Structure formats: structure tokens, C-alpha cells
Amino acid sequence: MNQFQENKAFLQLPENARARSLLKSMGYDTEDLKRPRIGVANTWGETSPGHVHLRGVADAVKAGIWQAGGTPFEFNSAAQCPMAVGEHGMRYDLPTRDIIAAEVEAITHISMLDALVMISSCDKNVPAHLLAAARLDIPVIFVPGGPMDSGHFHGKESVTTTLDSECYAFGIGEPKISIEQIEEMENWVCPGAGSCALLGTANTMQGLVEALGLTLPGAGTAAATSARRLWLAKESGRRIVELVNRGITSSRIISKQAVANAIKVLHAIGGSTNAIAHLLALSYELHWEGEIDLALIERFSDEIPCITNVVPSGVYTMRDFDEAGGIQTVMKRIEASLDREALTVTGQTVGENLAAVQAPEDSDVIRPLDRAIARESLVILRGNLARSAVVRTPVIPKEMFQHRGPARVFDSQEGALAALREHRIKEGDVLVLRYEGPKGGPGFNEVFKVIGFLNASGLETKCALVTDGRISGFAKGPYICQVSPEAAEGGPLAVVEDGDEIEIDIPARRIDLALPEQEIERRRAAWKPPAPRVREGILTAYAKLANPAELGGGLNLRLP
Numbered sequence: 001m002n003q004f005q006e007n008k009a010f011l012q013l014p015e016n017a018r019a020r021s022l023l024k025s026m027g028y029d030t031e032d033l034k035r036p037r038i039g040v041a042n043t044w045g046e047t048s049p050g051h052v053h054l055r056g057v058a059d060a061v062k063a064g065i066w067q068a069g070g071t072p073f074e075f076n077s078a079a080q081c082p083m084a085v086g087e088h089g090m091r092y093d094l095p096t097r098d099i100i101a102a103e104v105e106a107i108t109h110i111s112m113l114d115a116l117v118m119i120s121s122c123d124k125n126v127p128a129h130l131l132a133a134a135r136l137d138i139p140v141i142f143v144p145g146g147p148m149d150s151g152h153f154h155g156k157e158s159v160t161t162t163l164d165s166e167c168y169a170f171g172i173g174e175p176k177i178s179i180e181q182i183e184e185m186e187n188w189v190c191p192g193a194g195s196c197a198l199l200g201t202a203n204t205m206q207g208l209v210e211a212l213g214l215t216l217p218g219a220g221t222a223a224a225t226s227a228r229r230l231w232l233a234k235e236s237g238r239r240i241v242e243l244v245n246r247g248i249t250s251s252r253i254i255s256k257q258a259v260a261n262a263i264k265v266l267h268a269i270g271g272s273t274n275a276i277a278h279l280l281a282l283s284y285e286l287h288w289e290g291e292i293d294l295a296l297i298e299r300f301s302d303e304i305p306c307i308t309n310v311v312p313s314g315v316y317t318m319r320d321f322d323e324a325g326g327i328q329t330v331m332k333r334i335e336a337s338l339d340r341e342a343l344t345v346t347g348q349t350v351g352e353n354l355a356a357v358q359a360p361e362d363s364d365v366i367r368p369l370d371r372a373i374a375r376e377s378l379v380i381l382r383g384n385l386a387r388s389a390v391v392r393t394p395v396i397p398k399e400m401f402q403h404r405g406p407a408r409v410f411d412s413q414e415g416a417l418a419a420l421r422e423h424r425i426k427e428g429d430v431l432v433l434r435y436e437g438p439k440g441g442p443g444f445n446e447v448f449k450v451i452g453f454l455n456a457s458g459l460e461t462k463c464a465l466v467t468d469g470r471i472s473g474f475a476k477g478p479y480i481c482q483v484s485p486e487a488a489e490g491g492p493l494a495v496v497e498d499g500d501e502i503e504i505d506i507p508a509r510r511i512d513l514a515l516p517e518q519e520i521e522r523r524r525a526a527w528k529p530p531a532p533r534v535r536e537g538i539l540t541a542y543a544k545l546a547n548p549a550e551l552g553g554g555l556n557l558r559l560p
Contacts, residue, residue: 002247003138004036004114011112028071036070036244038237039113041104041129043120043145045079050121050202052079053193053224054145060230061117061143064237070244072117072237075107081122085472086417086449093124094444094470095538097281098555100128105135114138115244117236118214121145121195121224123473126205127278131554133214133250134285139243140250141345142214143236144206146224147318148194153185159311160196161474163189168449168456172421194224197318198311200473204271205278210327211265212258213344217353221326223319239345246347257339259283259292261350263300264337268330270306270313270377270394272473273481277444281552294388294550298380298509305372306394307333309365312476313394314373316365324365325357332359333369381480381504383512384520385492388550389466390482391506392475399461400478401506404514405430406499411530412436413447413469420453427462430502434493435530436469437486438546438553442539448472451479464504466511468493468549480504480511484549488529495523 011019011033020033040061044054062072077100084090108116115138118129126144133140151158163185169175170182177185195202203221210220216236222228243249259279266275276297283292306313308330310321331338332354340351361368374394381389393401405428410416416433419425431454436445447469454463455477465471465479468486485491492513496502501514513520534540545555 004244007037007112007114008034032071036114036241037112038065038070038072038240038244039108039111039116040072040074041077041116041118041132042074043077043079043100043125045076048079048081048122049148049190049193050079050081050145050195054119054121057143057145057229057233058119060233061119061237064234065117065241068238068241070241073111073113077103077125077128080124086413091441091443091445091539093446094553095542097124097128097131097278099538100125101131101135104129104132108136108138115240116140117240118142119145121202121206123201123205123274126202126209127281130209130278130282131285134254134282137249137251139240139248140214141236141240141243142209142219143233144209144215144220146194146206146222146226146229147197147203148224149191149319150197150317151189151191153188157317158185158189159198159317160189161198161312161476164452164474165455168452171453172423172456174456192225196474198474199269199271199308199313199318201272201274202473203318204266204269204275204473207269207271207327208262208266208275211262211331213253213342213350216346217328218326221318221322223322242347243345248343248347252343253345254286255342256288256291257342259288260296261338261342263297264304264334265327265330267301267304267377268306268334269308269310270373270392273378273390273392274470274473276378276390277470277482277549277552280550281554284547284551284554289551294380297378301376301379303337304334304377305369306374306377307367307369307372309367309373312474320365324363325359328354328357329359329366332357333366379506379509381506381509381511383510384517385466385502385511385513386483388482388484389480389511391480393506395476396478396506397461400464402504403430403464403478404501404503405464407432407496407502409434409496409498413445413450416447416450417453420450420457423457425454425457425459425463427459429463430504431463431465432493432496432502433465433467433469434487435533436467437484437488438549439543440468440486440488442534442542442546444470444542444546444549444553446470446472448475451475451477466493466502482549486549489548490524490527490529492520492524494527495520
């Protein structure tokens with residue numbers, strides 16, 4: 001007897017007439033309650049363009065569920081897209097991943113749902129649904145919201161980062177265009193619903209759930225407002241009922257082989273550094289941290305080059321990527337490196353799905369392996385300044401692959417931004433931005449605006465940023481992030497002082513503080529943690545319970 005049969009039998013007991021009555025009060029009838037009860041976990045909301053269209057996507061999903069003989073029950077979670085970039089509110093960004101995952105877990109158990117369709121779009125929502133899917137082990141299928149179209153401004157194709165490069169110059173007092181022009185540009189760059197039209201974290205994660213086998217082929221990149229998005233949603237609704245009938249649960253899809261495939265696809269698309277934190281959190285959720293870890297990610301970076309020529313690693317948009325074949329074409333290019341036996345929600349294996357894919361040899365968007373964009377994508381640096389740190393090499397200026405310079409130390413994102421506004425950062429400096437990690441932030445803060453201001457200052461080929469926080473998938477510039485151990489845990493970053501020389505060597509995968517080990521240890525022995533940044537609310541949970549970056553930076557919810 002599978003989960004559906006057990007739940008059905010339980011709900012039909014005479015003693016559960018109360019539960020049936022409550023469900024009937026919403027319009028469900030006796031026949032509806034005998035069918036597979038499918039949860040539709042939707043992150044629709046009006047706080048983000050990535051989610052504002054998901055009401056229609058959910059309607060299509062529910063139509064497919066009804067058609068296939070299931071009964072849909074929709075519920076909603078936060079529609080997260082941070083407006084508070086550079087502000088304290090940004091520290092709540094990653095915590096929404098754990099909040100949404102917990103919400104889906106709780107509602108699924110309380111409502112005794114037999115399966116889930118996960119509808120989500122942006123940076124933390126898709127990873128949150130991944131954690132929930134791993135936690136629940138019932139049939140699941142993902143329906144990503146999809147990317148928005150690219151905008152056009154004065155005849156040129158534009159995406160969100162086009163606006164970033166202009167508006168951040170106002171923050172440092174050196175705008176290149178007028179206020180009137182920036183206001184005109186903001187009307188055109190984001191033309192409608194969907195996640196921003198580049199390979200930031202949102203589209204990286206939507207692509208990776210497809211690589212994991214959790215979506216129908218093409219669902220990771222189909223445009224947000226396209227009819228194809230609705231076709232895929234409706235078919236996903238039909239498909240989830242079939243998964244229930246066949247007893248195919250999430251643990252059969254989210255296998256170690258599937259996660260390894262997703263890591264390889266991450267390298268091939270040159271995706272966001274945040275994806276590493278999310279995949280490591282998934283590994284931790286499944287108790288695989290000894291096997292799916294930074295060492296594996298590092299090993300795959302030596303095997304799989306970046307072949308995807310999409311902003312910010314390249315020049316094309318998400319629409320171009322989708323038209324070139326999207327994730328399925330990427331997987332076809334690297335098929336020899338993938339585990340072709342991994343099962344997917346189509347009911348077929350990766351290899352069976354890819355048998356129908358033709359990868360054009362002349363594509364400049366998704367290139368063949370012998371014409372890669374970069375030899376490697378996401379690499380791990382180590383040294384006496386970090387047990388591990390993450391770098392996205394295709395977005396770093398070649399001049400900054402090796403750099404040595406004096407540290408300029410900041411204990412908060414706000415302090416670093418103030419220094420950049422006041423032009424206190426000089427050529428050659430290495431900005432050290434600490435106490436923004438999982439515990440120190442608290443909440444593993446994303447400090448994207450700092451790299452934005454650095455670039456706007458014209459220092460992207462002269463200065464580097466080193467932080468224990470995270471960096472947006474939008475970012476292009478000389479940054480090293482997710483440094484671990486974080487400063488709040490007394491890691492080496494905590495003892496760096498202004499003027500200390502820091503040496504970065506990306507080809508050698510090293511990051512070092514140019515001090516004798518005895519001096520580093522002397523400083524560490526004298527170090528005292530700073531006063532807590534927050535003393536109440538959800539962020540205090542991270543100050544107390546956050547995992548290190550190597551485990552994804554989420555909450556440690558395991559009991560001994």
C-alpha cells in the first residue's frame with residue numbers, strides 16, 4: 001500500500017467524518033476525496049515579478065490534475081525577491097529558504113497530501129522547494145516560473161544588470177547618464193513577469209531542478225509568459241497523478257547520481273555561486289555531506305568547462321538560451337560525463353530523455369566542448385585565509401586572476417558601502433568584508449551591492465572583494481565569497497587587519513594572508529567575537545544554529 005492508498009483509507013474511516021466535512025465546506029465532494037490529493041505549493045505573490053504570474057501557472061497545473069483524475073489543493077508561500085539590496089533587510093534573504101521549506105513540510109503533513117507540484121521561481125524559493133521535496137519523500141514535480149523576456153532600451157537589448165551598471169554610479173556620485181535617463185531606462189529593462197533574463201541564481205536554480213530530473217524537459221528555461229509555460233504546467237499536473245499511481249517518490253529522483261549530474265550542469269552553464277550553497281544544503285538535508293561536498297564540486301570543475309554564453313558569464317539572454325535548447329542541449333553536450341541511468345519525472349532515465357535531443361554544432365549560445373567559454377566555471381580556493389572559498393571564474397576580469405594587495409577591512413556590508421561612497425578604496429586594495437556569513441550576518445548575507453559599487457568606481461580590474469557572505473548571481477567582477485570558517489566562528493578572516501597583504505591566485509586555487517602562521521595564531525588567540533548584530537526575531541536562529549558555508553549555511557535542525 002503506497003502513501004495515497006494509506007491516506008485514502010484513513011480519510012474514509014467513519015471517525016474522520018469531521019475532516020471530510022471541513023474539506024466539503026470548500027466545495028470538494030465525496031468523489032473528489034477518493035482521488036489522489038495533490039498539493040500545489042505555489043509561491044505566487046505581488047512582491048516580485050518572478051512570482052506575479054504564477055496564479056495562471058497554478059490554474060494550468062490544477063487543470064491537468066483534474067484531467068488526470070486527481071484533486072488539487074493549492075497553498076502559498078512567500079514570493080521572495082529582495083528589494084533591500086545593501087540594507088539590513090537583505091539579511092533575511094537566505095532565511096526565506098528555510099522558512100518556505102518548513103512551511104511546505106508542515107502543510108503537507110497537516111493536510112495529509114499524497115503528492116506535491118512545486119511552483120516557484122526565484123533565488124530562495126526553488127531551493128526551498130528542493131529541501132522540502134527531499135524532506136518529504138512523496139511524489140513531486142517542479143514547475144518553475146521561468147525567465148522574463150529581455151528588455152530593449154534605445155534599440156539595444158537590456159537586462160537587469162544593464163540598469164545596475166548605470167544606477168550604482170549614482171551611489172558613488174559619478175553617474176554617466178542623467179536622472180531622467182535612468183528613470184526612462186527603468187521603464188524598459190524589465191518588460192514583464194518572470195525571473196530576470198540572465199543566469200543569476202533564479203535561472204540557475206530553475207535550470208538545475210531540470211538537470212536533477214524534477215521537471216519536464218524544457219521547463220527550466222521556457223519563458224515565463226509563454227504559452228509553452230502553461231502547456232508544461234498542465235502536463236505537469238497530469239504527470240504528478242501518474243507518479244502517484246506508479247509510486248515514484250522524490251527519493252527515487254533526487255539520487256546521488258542526479259545531484260552529481262546537476263553539479264556538472266552547474267559548471268557547464270557557469271551558474272551562480274549561490275547554487276553551491278543550495279546544493280550543499282540539499283546534500284546536508286539528505287545526510288550526504290560526506291559524499292556530495294565541496295571536494296566533489298571542485299573535482300567536477302576540472303572535468304566540465306563552461307559552455308554557456310549567457311549573461312553574466314557571456315553575452316546572450318535567457319530567451320536566446322531557451323531557443324538554443326536550454327538545459328537539455330547543455331546535458332546533451334556533456335552527456336558522456338552524466339549518469340544516464342538517473343530516473344526523471346518523465347518516468348524515463350536521463351539517457352532516454354536525451355535520446356530525442358539534437359545539439360547543433362554551430363551554436364554560439366551553447367557551445368560544443370571544444371569551443372568552451374571558459375576552461376572552468378566555479379572553483380574552490382583554499383589557503384591560510386580560508387578552508388574554502390568560492391569563485392565564479394567566467395565573470396572575473398583576467399587581470400584579477402592573480403592579485404596581491406593590502407587589506408581594507410570592514411565588519412559589515414554597510415561599512416564597505418560607505419567607504420566606496422566616500423572614495424576611500426584605492427587601486428590595489430583588497431576589500432575584506434566579514435561578519436556576513438551564516439552566523440555572523442546573521443543569515444548568510446548577500447553583499448552584491450558592494451561589488452556593484454566597486455565596479456561603478458572603475459576598480460573592477462584593480463581591487464578584489466573577499467567575503468564570508470554570499471554574492472548575487474548577477475554579479476560580474478573580482479569577488480571571492482562564502483569564505484569559511486566565517487569570521488563569526490573565529491576563522492582567519494576575523495584577524496585580518498588593515499594593511500595586511502592578501503594574495504589571491506585563482507589558477508593555483510589559493511587565497512593566503514601574507515603573515516607568519518605564528519602571528520595569525522597569536523591574533524586568533526586574542527580575538528573576541530563582536531556583540532550580536534540582532535537580539536530577537538528569526539535571524540537569531542542563525543546566530544545560534546547556522547551550519548557553515550560548506551554545509552549550505554542553513555539551520556542545523558538535527559538532534560544528536
